[in-house]
Amino acid sequence: MNKLLVHLSRDVLAKAVQHVFKAVSNHRHAPNLSGLYIYAGNEEVIFSGGNTSLKVQYKVCITDRKTQIMKKGSIVCPAKYLYEIIRKLNDGNVILEADEQLVLSITSGNTRVCLSGVSPMATAFIPPQHHQESTRGIDVSYNVLKSVIKQVAEAASTSEAKPILTGVLLEIQGNQLTMIATDGVVRMAKRTICIENEGEFSGSAVIPRANLMEIAKILDDEGLAKVNIQLNPYEISFMTHSHLIESVLIEGYYPSTKNLVPSSYVSEIVLDIQLFRKVVERVSVLADDNLITMHISEKKLELISSTAEIGDVRDVLFLKDKVGENFSITINGKYLISTLRCIESDTIRVRFTGSKSPFVFLPDLEDRSWLFLLTPVMTR
Amino acid sequence: MNKLLVHLSRDVLAKAVQHVFKAVSNHRHAPNLSGLYIYAGNEEVIFSGGNTSLKVQYKVCITDRKTQIMKKGSIVCPAKYLYEIIRKLNDGNVILEADEQLVLSITSGNTRVCLSGVSPMATAFIPPQHHQESTRGIDVSYNVLKSVIKQVAEAASTSEAKPILTGVLLEIQGNQLTMIATDGVVRMAKRTICIENEGEFSGSAVIPRANLMEIAKILDDEGLAKVNIQLNPYEISFMTHSHLIESVLIEGYYPSTKNLVPSSYVSEIVLDIQLFRKVVERVSVLADDNLITMHISEKKLELISSTAEIGDVRDVLFLKDKVGENFSITINGKYLISTLRCIESDTIRVRFTGSKSPFVFLPDLEDRSWLFLLTPVMTR
Numbered sequence: 001m002n003k004l005l006v007h008l009s010r011d012v013l014a015k016a017v018q019h020v021f022k023a024v025s026n027h028r029h030a031p032n033l034s035g036l037y038i039y040a041g042n043e044e045v046i047f048s049g050g051n052t053s054l055k056v057q058y059k060v061c062i063t064d065r066k067t068q069i070m071k072k073g074s075i076v077c078p079a080k081y082l083y084e085i086i087r088k089l090n091d092g093n094v095i096l097e098a099d100e101q102l103v104l105s106i107t108s109g110n111t112r113v114c115l116s117g118v119s120p121m122a123t124a125f126i127p128p129q130h131h132q133e134s135t136r137g138i139d140v141s142y143n144v145l146k147s148v149i150k151q152v153a154e155a156a157s158t159s160e161a162k163p164i165l166t167g168v169l170l171e172i173q174g175n176q177l178t179m180i181a182t183d184g185v186v187r188m189a190k191r192t193i194c195i196e197n198e199g200e201f202s203g204s205a206v207i208p209r210a211n212l213m214e215i216a217k218i219l220d221d222e223g224l225a226k227v228n229i230q231l232n233p234y235e236i237s238f239m240t241h242s243h244l245i246e247s248v249l250i251e252g253y254y255p256s257t258k259n260l261v262p263s264s265y266v267s268e269i270v271l272d273i274q275l276f277r278k279v280v281e282r283v284s285v286l287a288d289d290n291l292i293t294m295h296i297s298e299k300k301l302e303l304i305s306s307t308a309e310i311g312d313v314r315d316v317l318f319l320k321d322k323v324g325e326n327f328s329i330t331i332n333g334k335y336l337i338s339t340l341r342c343i344e345s346d347t348i349r350v351r352f353t354g355s356k357s358p359f360v361f362l363p364d365l366e367d368r369s370w371l372f373l374l375t376p377v378m379t380r
Numbered sequence: 381m382n383k384l385l386v387h388l389s390r391d392v393l394a395k396a397v398q399h400v401f402k403a404v405s406n407h408r409h410a411p412n413l414s415g416l417y418i419y420a421g422n423e424e425v426i427f428s429g430g431n432t433s434l435k436v437q438y439k440v441c442i443t444d445r446k447t448q449i450m451k452k453g454s455i456v457c458p459a460k461y462l463y464e465i466i467r468k469l470n471d472g473n474v475i476l477e478a479d480e481q482l483v484l485s486i487t488s489g490n491t492r493v494c495l496s497g498v499s500p501m502a503t504a505f506i507p508p509q510h511h512q513e514s515t516r517g518i519d520v521s522y523n524v525l526k527s528v529i530k531q532v533a534e535a536a537s538t539s540e541a542k543p544i545l546t547g548v549l550l551e552i553q554g555n556q557l558t559m560i561a562t563d564g565v566v567r568m569a570k571r572t573i574c575i576e577n578e579g580e581f582s583g584s585a586v587i588p589r590a591n592l593m594e595i596a597k598i599l600d601d602e603g604l605a606k607v608n609i610q611l612n613p614y615e616i617s618f619m620t621h622s623h624l625i626e627s628v629l630i631e632g633y634y635p636s637t638k639n640l641v642p643s644s645y646v647s648e649i650v651l652d653i654q655l656f657r658k659v660v661e662r663v664s665v666l667a668d669d670n671l672i673t674m675h676i677s678e679k680k681l682e683l684i685s686s687t688a689e690i691g692d693v694r695d696v697l698f699l700k701d702k703v704g705e706n707f708s709i710t711i712n713g714k715y716l717i718s719t720l721r722c723i724e725s726d727t728i729r730v731r732f733t734g735s736k737s738p739f740v741f742l743p744d745l746e747d748r749s750w751l752f753l754l755t756p757v758m759t760r
Contacts, residue, residue: 081665081690088662103691110696111662116689282468282491285461309496310461311483316490 004040004073004098009066010108013094014086016047016058019243021083022218023056024049036079037120038096038104040069049079050246054211056218057244066093075117077104085113137230139197140177142219142240145227148179148191149216151342151370155189156181156209167206167250172231174200180257181209186335188260188358188373189342196226203231206254211247218245261360261373265351267324269296270364271317273348277340279303279315284333286313291377292333296352297326305333320347329355330377339372384420384453384478389446390488393474394466396427396438399623401463402598403436404429416459417500418476418484420449429459430626434591436598437624446473455497457484465493517610519577520557522599522620525607528559528571529596531722531750535569536561536589547586547630552611554580560637561589566715568640568738568753569722576606583611586634591627598625641740641753645731647704649676650744651697653728657720659683659695664713666693671757672713676732677706685713700727709735710757719752 017036024034037048045067048057060067075098085106086094095107098117106113149168157165162184169180175195182188195201215238219227228239238245280303283292287305295302299319306312329352339361347364361372397416404414417428425447428437440447455478465486466474475487478497486493529548537545542564549560555575562568575581595618599607608619618625660683663672667685675682679699686692709732719741727744741752 078690081687084665085662085693088658088665090658111659111693112695113666113691113693115691278468278470279491282465285464285468286493307461310458311493311495313465313491313493315492 003071003100004038004075004096004104005069005071006038006040006045006096007066007068007070008045008060008064008094008096010086010089010091010094012060012064012067013096014089016045016060017079017083017086019058019218020047020049020056021079023054023214023245024051024079034079035076035118036082037074037076038098039074039120040072042069042072045069053208053248054214055246059242059244073098074120075102075104076120077115077117081115085115137228137237137239138172138177138195138199138201139226139228140193140195142225142227144193146216146219147344148177148193149212151344152179152181152189152191153209153212153216154181154338154342155183155187155372157183158209159183164206164250164252164254166210167208167254168212169204169206169254170231170236171204172201174202177229180254182257182260182373184255186332186375187339188257189339189371190257191370193369204254205231205236206250206252207236207247208250215245215247219243260358261371262351262353262357265324265353265360267296267327267352268322269301269319269350269352270321270347271301271319271350273340273343273345275317276301276348277337279317280333280336280340283313283315284337286311287333290333290335291330291379292336293328293330295326295328296322298322324352327352327355329359330379331374332377335374339374343370343372383451383480384418384455384476384484385449385451386420386425386476387446387448387450388425388440388474388476389444390466390469390471390474392440392444392447393476394469396425396440397459397463397466399438399598400427400429400436401459403434403594403625404431404459414459415456415498416462417454417456418478419454419500420452422449422452425449433588433628434594435626439622439624453478454500455482455484456500457495457497461495465495517608517617517619518552518557518575518579518581519606519608520573520575522605522607524573526596526599527724528557528573529592531724532559532561532569532571533589533592533596534561534718534722535563535567535752537563538589539563544586544630544632544634546590547588547634548592549584549586549634550611550616551584552581554582557609560634562637562640562753564635566712566755567719568637569719569751570637571750573749584634585611585616586630586632587616587627588630595625595627599623640738641751642731642733642737645704645733645740647676647707647732648702649681649699649730649732650701650727651681651699651730653720653723653725655697656681656728657717659697660713660716660720663693663695664717666691667713670713670715671710671759672716673708673710675706675708676702678702704732707732707735709739710759711754712757715754719754723750723752 020036039046043062045060050056089108097105102117104115104117153168156168165184171178176192177195178192180190230237235246235248283303283305286307288307293304301317303315345363349362349364352359358373358375400416419426423442425440430436469488477485482497484495484497533548536548545564551558556572558572560570610617615626615628663683663685666687668687673684681697683695725743729742729744732739738753738755
């Protein structure tokens with residue numbers, strides 16, 4: 001069973017190994033020795049790898065003209081060396097061959113590489129049978145999914161003090177998928193998107209923030225239309241025609257975020273997000289402890305920061321609209337910049353409830369599909 | 381004298397501050413507090429900064445239409461904050477103004493920044509009078525100078541054990557300029573270029589490798605034709621229409637490198653450098669301790685490397701030409717790649733004197749303007 005003989009083009013092989021290596025290389029323990037599993041079946045070659053938290057499978061079908069499976073079999077090889085060698089091969093055809101001594105030989109032109117492998121039976125690799133087309137689960141647009149992950153995951157906690165908050169809550173209800181993340185103190189992000197297939201779904205899960213960000217990266221360079229998501233009690237899987245990515249879930253009860261969002265506001269401003277970001281980035285240069293003070297008055301937002309013994313900056317941004325009271329608020333510039341970078345709109349609406357209450361970023365239109373929340377810095 | 385009032389465009393100001401900041405930011409001690417000197421004279425604004433080893437002056441003339449000097453004066457400001465703020469200003473006109481309290485105010489649109497400065501008299505800044513056109517010194521082509529520095533400086537030593545070898549030897553003789561560097565053990569690089577102006581010059585100096593690399597970077601984005609080089613007993617200066625860069629020299633006697641180069645050879649090969657580099661990079665992946673063994677036979681160069689318990693690579697490169705004996709040699713792949721990256725030719729000639737003697741890289745043509753030398757690894 002450990003024999004294997006496959007012909008592939010270098011490009012296809014390099015892409016497959018790279019996709020899996022991205023997940024393997026994040027292994028905290030002994031990354032150099034992490035294994036990459038290669039399986040040649042009747043109609044496909046499957047590359048697989050991962051760690052206890054995240055697993056990635058990438059499938060190359062023989063419908064790819066340059067891929068030929070001469071002998072079925074499987075082997076596990078040192079991922080890092082395999083990745084580095086494949087990356088540096090010349091373009092053209094590559095032959096992968098495993099013998100009974102568990103050595104994988106890689107031949108390409110005049111280059112011949114031998115890598116020591118181990119038997120897949122000696123490792124914890126999952127058999128590849130569940131890389132099948134599925135009619136279960138929900139389908140979402142690939143581009144939208146990527147954008148949601150990038151927007152929401154940033155707000156999750158990076159501290160292990162409350163493990164549940166290092167995850168992103170995914171909720172499926174009817175034909176809607178919502179992702180929510182908060183660090184429990186300063187930030188909260190939430191976005192809802194539509195599910196593309198028919199059916200009534202419901203369920204929720206908390207996915208580790210780091211895995212979700214990795215998934216967005218692994219799926220990144222694909223010309224994909226949709227991703228199929230399936231939820232089980234202990235894991236979540238993301239499947240495309242070539243990928244199967246499985247992440248563990250964080251167990252526990254995700255706290256309700258409904259009460260975090262103020263139900264009323266005393267002041268609302270509308271502004272151009274690009275101009276706002278540029279001003280905040282500029283004012284941040286001299287913001288000691290990242291503290292930026294904002295004065296909101298008629299049609300005008302003034303931002304001030306200073307660093308003792310060095311200097312200060314004052315900047316003014318004209319508002320597109322303003323209703324409600326004039327007032328001042330002190331914010332953490334680092335979190336504000338990070339939040340503004342997550343927002344994809346041109347114009348945003350910001351609602352303030354008071355100088356000590358969280359304020360909310362919303363789309364300018366009647367659209368209520370996303371929301372970011374930030375808590376001001378408490379100063380005397 | 382400390383008053384100053386200047387109008388400039390943001391682009392010009394950003395470029396000036398960036399050039400000087402590159403030198404200042406390499407200051408090992410208290411980089412955040414390093415000063416950037418601004419001087420407004422009758423016809424130019426000079427930005428200057430540096431450390432005890434390297435000084436950079438950048439000149440903006442009022443012939444630049446958007447530059448206006450309203451009040452002459454000078455001030456020294458915290459370089460890092462100045463750089464960060466200028467970089468983030470909007471495009472357009474910027475007003476720099478220093479008052480008697482030694483505060484530099486920077487105004488651009490709605491942005492107003494105040495930075496605490498110190499008096500230039502309290503610092504060690506050199507007066508800017510020697511930023512003049514000079515008829516002394518030698519002129520070399522800017523592109524050629526940059527290329528020589530990049531090729532040769534890499535071979536200098538990075539160990540402080542022999543300080544003189546951390547420098548690059550610059551020799552001027554007749555109408556030729558030669559740069560030589562060696563780590564004293566494994567590598568040596570040498571290149572000769574032509575001086576563009578007339579006159580009989582001679583002299584030599586040893587310039588710190590790090591400064592020379594920094595100078596190549598500072599001069600990097602200029603559409604410059606030529607650089608004027610002047611040599612004094614304790615420093616060397618590189619001058620263009622906008623830059624004046626001064627580096628200290630390393631004192632001491634630079635050892636003769638003439639005897640390092642073997643006068644005869646037993647075998648000579650000619651090969652394509654791009655193909656060679658690709659093969660060496662590939663074989664390096666499995667080269668434990670960077671050891672690569674090369675077997676030279678008729679028309680063929682075989683490269684072999686291995687890592688215990690992981691695997692091995694064999695690769696073959698066909699030679700364009702070969703004269704002399706067949707033999708084997710073991711080399712350090714890291715130094716070989718680094719040397720090959722410094723060579724700008726398409727085809728090179730490699731001369732071997734034996735498996736334990738240094739070997740030499742030369743241009744394929746009769747041209748003898750450059751030479752790289754590498755010592756093999758001694759194995760049993």
